[in-house]
Amino acid sequence: MEKPEGRFGSGRFGGRLTWGAAGPCEDSARTVGLTPIPSTSGPPGNKSRFLPRTPRAWRELIPREEEVVSPGEESVEALLDLVRSPHSPWALLEGSSAEDRFLKELAIQNPLVLKDTFFYSYFRSLRVVDKQVNLVDKGLLKFLKLEELVLSANQIKEVDAINLPPTLKVLELYGNKITSMECLCAHPPPRLQHLGLGHNKLLGPLESLYVTADHWPNLVSLDLSFNDLTDLQGMIASLSTLQHLRLLVLQGNPLGLVPYYRGFTIDSLSRLCVLDDITVSPSEKYQFRGLSHHGDLLACEAQLVVTIGNVKGVPDTSILDPDPGPQGPFISYSYYVTYGFVEDEEGEGSKYGGVLAETVEPAPRGEPLGQDVRQEPSEGREESVESGPSTPSGQREDSLASGASAPPPWVTDSAEELEALAKLRPRADPRLGPSAGTVLFSTTRKPWTDVIPCNYEMQHSLRDLVPLKAFLLAGTTVTIVEEKILSWPLVPPPVDIVSPAKKGKGEKDKKGKKDKDKEKDGNDKAGKGEKGTAKEQKASKKKELPKELRQDPPILRVLGSGLLALEPLLAGESLVSSVCNFGVIRTPEIDRLMFLRDLKKNKKAKNVLEAGKSKTKVPASLEKKKSAFAIYESDYQPQPLTVEVQIQLNQCRSAEEALRDFSL
Numbered sequence: 001m002e003k004p005e006g007r008f009g010s011g012r013f014g015g016r017l018t019w020g021a022a023g024p025c026e027d028s029a030r031t032v033g034l035t036p037i038p039s040t041s042g043p044p045g046n047k048s049r050f051l052p053r054t055p056r057a058w059r060e061l062i063p064r065e066e067e068v069v070s071p072g073e074e075s076v077e078a079l080l081d082l083v084r085s086p087h088s089p090w091a092l093l094e095g096s097s098a099e100d101r102f103l104k105e106l107a108i109q110n111p112l113v114l115k116d117t118f119f120y121s122y123f124r125s126l127r128v129v130d131k132q133v134n135l136v137d138k139g140l141l142k143f144l145k146l147e148e149l150v151l152s153a154n155q156i157k158e159v160d161a162i163n164l165p166p167t168l169k170v171l172e173l174y175g176n177k178i179t180s181m182e183c184l185c186a187h188p189p190p191r192l193q194h195l196g197l198g199h200n201k202l203l204g205p206l207e208s209l210y211v212t213a214d215h216w217p218n219l220v221s222l223d224l225s226f227n228d229l230t231d232l233q234g235m236i237a238s239l240s241t242l243q244h245l246r247l248l249v250l251q252g253n254p255l256g257l258v259p260y261y262r263g264f265t266i267d268s269l270s271r272l273c274v275l276d277d278i279t280v281s282p283s284e285k286y287q288f289r290g291l292s293h294h295g296d297l298l299a300c301e302a303q304l305v306v307t308i309g310n311v312k313g314v315p316d317t318s319i320l321d322p323d324p325g326p327q328g329p330f331i332s333y334s335y336y337v338t339y340g341f342v343e344d345e346e347g348e349g350s351k352y353g354g355v356l357a358e359t360v361e362p363a364p365r366g367e368p369l370g371q372d373v374r375q376e377p378s379e380g381r382e383e384s385v386e387s388g389p390s391t392p393s394g395q396r397e398d399s400l401a402s403g404a405s406a407p408p409p410w411v412t413d414s415a416e417e418l419e420a421l422a423k424l425r426p427r428a429d430p431r432l433g434p435s436a437g438t439v440l441f442s443t444t445r446k447p448w449t450d451v452i453p454c455n456y457e458m459q460h461s462l463r464d465l466v467p468l469k470a471f472l473l474a475g476t477t478v479t480i481v482e483e484k485i486l487s488w489p490l491v492p493p494p495v496d497i498v499s500p501a502k503k504g505k506g507e508k509d510k511k512g513k514k515d516k517d518k519e520k521d522g523n524d525k526a527g528k529g530e531k532g533t534a535k536e537q538k539a540s541k542k543k544e545l546p547k548e549l550r551q552d553p554p555i556l557r558v559l560g561s562g563l564l565a566l567e568p569l570l571a572g573e574s575l576v577s578s579v580c581n582f583g584v585i586r587t588p589e590i591d592r593l594m595f596l597r598d599l600k601k602n603k604k605a606k607n608v609l610e611a612g613k614s615k616t617k618v619p620a621s622l623e624k625k626k627s628a629f630a631i632y633e634s635d636y637q638p639q640p641l642t643v644e645v646q647i648q649l650n651q652c653r654s655a656e657e658a659l660r661d662f663s664l
Contacts, residue, residue, distance in 0.1 A: 079108045120144055129153050138163045152176070152196075161187040172196035174223075179203065181210035194221040198249065202227035203466075208234040213241040220244050225276075226252030226570070230465050232261060233295045236268045245269065251276040252570045254465030257302040259650045260658035263288035264295060267655070276572055291655040299662045301463045302649070304569075308337050308443055308456040309644030311480060314559065315586040316448050319593045329486040330549060334445035335452055337643055338479045339564075340438035342471040344464045431479050431561045437467065438476070445483060454643075472566040478580050478645055479561040487549035559585055560641045575648045582641040591638065 074082075082088045083104045092100055107114060120142045130153040140146070146165045152174040159173065161184050168189040178200040195216065202224065208231055211222065219242050229235060232255040239245060248269065250256055256276075266272065266280055267288045273280055314335055324330045434440040443456040462468050560582025568576055652658040 076108060080105060083108065124148065126150070136160065136163050140165055158183040161185070161189070164189050166190060168192055170194045173200070175199045177201055181207055185210045185215045188215050191218060192216060193218055193244075194223075195219060196223040197227070198223045198225040198252070200227055202229060205231040205234050208238040211235070211238045211242070213243065216242065218244055221247040223249040224253065225249045228466055228469065229253040230255050230300075232258060232264065232300070236265055236292075236295075240268055243271070246271065246273045248272055248275055249277065251572050252469075254469045256570070257465055257468060257649065258298075258300060259303060259652045259662060260291065260298055261651075263291050263652055263655060263658060264298070268292040268295075278572070287654045288658075289655065291658060294655075294659060294663075297663050298658060299463075300465075301461055301662075302465060302468055304460045304462075305646075305648045305650065306339065306341070306441070306456075306458045306460065307646040307648070308339075308454045309646075311335065311337065311452040311454060311641075311643045312450075313584070313586060313639040313641035314448060314452060314480070314482075315590045316594055317482065317484075317590075318448065319590060319597060326489075328488040328549075329552075330488075332485050332487065333448055334483045334485075335448060335559075336443045336445050336481055336483065337454055337456070338432075338440055338442045338481060339645070340434045340440055340476050341460055342437060342462065342467050343439045344462050429556070429558050431477070431558050432481065432556055435474075435477060438471065469570060472570050475563045475565045475567070476647075477561060478564050478643060480559040480582065480641065480643055482557045482559050484555040484557065486552040486555075488552070490548045490550050560643075564645060564647075566647060569647070569649045573649075574651050575646065577646045578644075580643050580645055582643075584638040584640050586638050586641075588636065588638070591636070 082090050083092070083101075085091055092104065121144050123143060124145050125148040126140075126143065126146060127148075127150040129150060133151060133154040134156055136151065136156065136159050140149070140163055143165055144167070146167055148170040149164070149168055150170075150172040152172050154176055156173060156176040157178060159178070164171070164187075166189055169191055171189065171192055171194070174196050175198075178197060179202065181197065181202065184195075207229060211224075216222075222239070222242075222245060229250070230253070235250070235255065239248065248265070250261075250265070255261065262275065263284070265275060266284055267290065270285075316333075318331065318333050321331050441458060443454040446452050446454065560580075562580050562582055564576070564578060564580060566576055652661070
């Protein structure tokens with residue numbers, strides 16, 4: 001081990017610890033006040049009480065009672081007071097144990113005892129945490145009574161078990177880079193009772209071969225959490241040979257994501273008392289009785305259900321658009337929510353019907369965020385010019401249609417022209433695409449309302465559990481998207497063009513027709529006012545709207561996007577429920593226009609406006625409506641953009657449910 005800074009037992013050592021020919025006495029003892037003073041870690045000491053460097057007779061080293069302490073030295077009682085006083089700079093640290101006090105006082109009362117042999121035989125616990133240790137050598141064998149060894153949060157890849165003291169009862173190697181337990185099983189400590197290997201890189205079905213009673217006959221507690229173990233049946237079969245096992249931690253492994261994991265483990269290990277830090281209750285044992293006999297019939301897959309609820313705080317952008325003319329454009333808006341999810345490599349994601357599923361394509365570099373993006377139609381989607389003349393499948397649509405290998409006409413040999421074309425092409429917002437290793441799913445498009453109900457629910461079933469674990473650790477990105485579509489009439493409305501020569505004749509004909517129409521319909525129009533004519537004009541305009549429209553490619557805009565943490569599903573939680581808050585994006589101007597529009601929709605509000613114009617007496621009820629806008633402005637609080645998201649990991653509650661829903 002490479003001179004790590006460590007902690008022996010409960011006594012803190014800030015110096016260096018050497019594993020080799022030289023013992024740890026000189027370097028480590030200095031930091032707890034065990035060496036001559038002056039020292040920064042202890043009170044002023046007495047030089048005459050320590051062994052000299054020159055050889056002298058042993059009798060000369062024993063201080064005589066009649067000797068008087070020199071003025072430059074402190075008495076033993078004074079030094080002990082400095083150590084024991086809480087206000088002293090050499091006082092023990094808060095939380096120090098009785099061993100700390102004993103060593104401090106021993107260094108003052110009898111410093112001659114502090115030798116290498118004392119340290120190696122005294123300490124029973126050694127902790128070296130987060131010190132970049134990458135090797136465990138035979139220096140540990142010098143600790144004759146060592147029972148606890150903690151080497152967590154280091155860089156250890158393998159541990160040669162022959163270098164571990166046989167007296168060990170506790171071995172913790174959390175947070176290292178160990179890929180297999182095979183190295184520990186070559187010569188394991190026979191008395192070991194607790195083994196902690198959580199947060200390593202254990203992977204593969206062969207790891208179950210190294211957790212049997214042949215290697216760990218006295219093991220009581222085992223922690224293999226947050227590795228990449230996938231073979232639940234094989235692991236439980238090996239653990240069942242450990243007759244003394246009472247505490248087991250397997251959460252954070254892919255095998256813990258299957259719905260029947262807890263029930264199958266409890267029924268298979270009847271002596272188990274605590275599983276994943278949760279006490280095994282008698283009711284659990286009763287509910288899952290008999291499940292262990294049907295392990296081969298259970299499908300090894302995880303099921304997660306994604307639910308997306310209401311979206312709030314979306315601004316109605318259409319209120320800023322001008323009224324369309326007869327030639328368009330007619331603008332429509334819709335809103336939807338997207339999220340990424342991992343998919344099995346077999347391509348089972350294709351079974352999801354009615355949702356948006358896109359393959360992963362890396363987003364172009366240097367693209368600005370938050371801009372409107374014009375999405376190409378799905379039938380004619382083309383690759384960016386920068387990516388070359390071929391798509392990920394190797395061919396373009398033009399090449400497929402013509403059967404030729406020549407590049408399309410828009411691809412040129414000039415790099416400058418390619419760069420110029422790339423600048424003109426709209427750049428996609430990377431938040432609109434899936435992240436690496438995931439597929440993008442989407443809710444159905446919904447029109448704008450103050451509260452947009454998505455009513456979305458999707459069940460994801462996956463058999464490849466290792467990528468699922470990595471996905472849950474990374475989380476998923478939830479995005480709210482606005483889709484804007486411009487529609488145009490296929491055939492523009494006809495426009496009459498009258499030549500100057502026929503203009504006079506046309507005007508006379510029109511005059512005659514108008515006079516005849518006035519005489520004919522005079523009686524009909526007598527009982528109708530301007531209001532009726534306005535309605536007829538609106539109706540005629542509606543009739544003139546074209547029935548067939550041509551749609552431009554949709555323009556997509558990201559309203560809000562954020563990461564949803566899913567790690568609690570690995571840590572034992574069955575549900576992650578969150579209201580994703582993306583902040584306020586509605587402006588006061590849009591909210592004011594929306595409020596006025598809602599007032600106009602109300603007939604009573606119209607009466608209020610008309611009463612204000614005519615200066616007539618307004619009823620008290622209408623006066624209240626009239627002051628609504630003033631109240632709105634005084635109490636105005638913008639609503640943030642939010643969306644309700646839930647992701648639930650299915651878990652069986654009984655053996656019957658597991659056999660009914662997950663039998664092969």
